[in-house]
C-alpha cells in the first residue's frame with residue numbers, strides 16, 4: 001500500500017506577499033524518486049523552502065512526514081528537519097572542522113549522546129556515499145563532488161523519511177554530477193524517498209523518474225517525452 005510522505009492540496013507558495021505557485025496538489029509516496037524541474041525563477045527553491053519550513057504555507061493544505069505545514073510552529077521546525085534530509089547546491093559544510101566533526105556536530109545538535117553510537121552512525125553514512133576513508137579531511141581538502149557526497153551523508157544521519165535535494169548537482173561538472181546522482185539513486189534503491197529540484201536535463205534522461213514541473217505559477221506532472 002502506498003504511504004504518502006508529502007501531500008499538498010490546493011497549496012499556494014508565497015515569497016512574502018508575492019504569489020509564486022498556486023493550487024499545488026500533489027502526493028509523494030514512500031520509496032519514490034521525484035524530480036522537480038522548471039526554469040530559473042519558476043519557484044523550485046521557494047517550493048522546497050516551504051516544505052522544510054523556511055517559508056510558511058499561507059494558503060491551502062499540506063502534510064509532510066506527519067507535520068501539518070499550514071499550522072507549523074517555529075518551535076516544531078527543528079523536529080520537522082530531523083525527519084527530513086536537506087541537501088543544497090552549495091553543500092553548506094563547516095570548513096573549520098573535519099568531515100567526521102561536521103557529522104558529529106549534527107548528531108549532537110539533534111540529541112545524540114553516546115559517542116560510540118555516533119561513530120558507528122558516521123561510519124555507516126560515510127560508507128553509503130563512498131567516503132568512509134575521508135572522514136579525517138577538511139571540506140576544503142575535498143573536491144566539489146566529494147563535498148556533496150558528505151552533504152548527502154549528513155542528510156542521512158537521522159534516517160530521514162524524505163530527502164529534499166535542491167539543485168544538488170548545480171555546482172558540479174557533468175561527470176561529477178552523474179557520480180553524485182548515482183549515489184542518490186543507490187540511496188533511493190535502498191528505500192529512501194527523494195525529491196530533487198534540478199535543471200539538469202541530462203540527468204533526467206540518464207535516470208528517468210517521475211517528474212514534476214514548475215511553470216506559469218503551477219506545478220504539474222510531466223511525462224518524459226514532453227519535457
Ligand SMILES: Nc1ncnc2c1ncn2[C@@H]1O[C@H](COP(=O)(O)OP(=O)(O)OP(=O)(O)O)[C@@H](O)[C@H]1O
Nearest residue numbers: 015016018020038039040041042043044045046047
Ligand atoms: N527572498 C525572496 N524574497 C522575495 N522574492 C523572492 C525571494 N527569493 C525568490 N524570490 C522570487 O520568487 C520567484 C521564484 O524564485 P525561486 O528561487 O523559488 O525559483 P527557482 O525555480 O528555484 O530558481 P533557480 O533555478 O534560479 O534557483 C522569483 O521570481 C524570485 O525573484
